[in-house]
Amino acid sequence: MILIISFVDNEHVRRVVQHLTMPHEIIDLGWFPSLMRMHAFAGAQADAFFLDLPDGRRLALDEVGAVWHRRIRSFTLDPALTDEVSRTFAWSECTEALDGLWHGMGCFWMNPPHADERALKKVYQHRLAGRVGLRIPxxxxxxxxxxxxxxxxxxxxxxxxxxxxxxxxxxxxxxxxxxxxxxxxxxxxxxxxxxxxxYIPLALDLRVTVIDGEIFTTAFRSTREYEVDYRGGIGSAEVFPHDLPDEVGGKLLEMMRRMELRFGAADFRLTPEGEYVFFEINPAGEYLFCVDRTGQPIPQAIAAALERHARAHDR
The missing domain is CATH 3.30.1490 (Dna Ligase; domain 1)
Incomplete structure (x- = not known):
């Protein structure tokens, strides 16, 4: 069983789900706690985690073998809670309860929520990238x-x-x-x-998508007006697959290992002198703008990784 924590109208999720052959469930944290219930039983008589979904079905979290945690929505508190103190307390309790569920699930996560949150910290990224040997500005x-x-x-x-x-x-x-x-x-x-x-001189901008150790690199050759930030010129850029050198890829994989990330979208720049410079990594970065221009099988790789780990858990 594969659990996807995101939202049902996420196009990145939809494109991956198309390639899943195992049972899976998408849940939206925006349903909680108003429309979705959680139950964590512990003790001599019971030890089990459940979610009651808005459609009335009960999901047994102990049957989940792999979780894809991607770009969650905020909780929706009951409008009956009108004062700020009550809403703050309810939000805190919801966070603590769900965090406990996630930490208690003994399965594969792409990525663990705590790893996602830590990976967003740029100052931490800068130091770690330098320490694994990546060239940074x-x-x-x-x-x-x-x-x-x-x-x-x-x-x-x-x-x-x-x-x-x-x-x-x-x-x-x-x-x-x-x-x-x-x-x-x-x-x-x-x-x-x-x-x-x-400022790093530009030959190519690179988006490097890493999925459970598998690397997909997309190159963007933009016009001069997008030399600082290529994202605004994606539509007019020349886009093509690129072979990241093994030495650079190995250092990136080591960085991800230390960050406990199984998915990451990293931005690099290739200089005119042939040097690869690391800028940052996004633990829930977009990839369809690469897939749609190059045909790289990134959604398939995500689906394969989830199924591989879910099957290993079931054994």
Whole structure:
């Protein structure tokens, strides 16, 4: 049995489900706790985990052999809880209860929730990537204006990129080169830390999708206007499969092993001199923009990994 924790209208999930041959169930955490019930029995008389689904079926979590945890939705609390204290308490209790279920399930996870959350931390990623031997841009994360100004000045020849940790809808921030306007506002970094990185010259941008040790690399040759961030120019870019050198792939796999990730979508840049530079890894990154342009069998690989581990669990 395969459990997919996501939501039913997720196109990335739908494309994988097409290739599953084993029983599977998709659950949406947005159903919990209003429409979905959890039950964890423990003691001499019973030891079992269950979810009661909105359609009335009971799902025995101890029969699950593999879990795909991808881009969850938030809980939906009962509207009868109107005061903030009650809603905060209910949210906390829901989080603790479900986390206990997930940790108690002795099966394969792609990826464990705690690993997903840790992998999103850019500062952690930067240090770990360097320690496994991947080439990373010279980087400074700071909320100190003096340090930021000195870093920009030290890399004036190549230029410096400014990034946000997470792009939130309420306050989107583009990834861009630091120019005169940004320098005039550099004292504003005192309000919150900013990621500064040396600009890396561009030959190709690479999206490297890793699934349980299997590597799929997609190259993007973009026009000059997208030299800082290729994502805006995907539609006009030349897109094709790329062979990642074994040495670079081995270091990426070691990084993922240390992060406890079975799935990850990493961004690299290949320089004109042939150097592979690691930028970041997303534990739930998108891949259909690669699949649809290259035909790489990434959904099939995800389905195969889930079924492989589910069958091993059943044995």
């Amino acid at each position: 010279e980087t400074l994360v700071t909320n100190g204006p003096d340090e930021a100004r000195a870093f920009v000045e030290a890399h004036a020849r190549t230029g410096v990129i400014r990034k946000a940790f997470r792009n939130i809808p309420q306050a989107p921030r583009a990834t861009l080169k630091v120019g005169p306007e940004e320098l005039r506002q550099i004292d504003a970094v005192r309000f919150a830390p900013v990621i500064f990185q040396e």
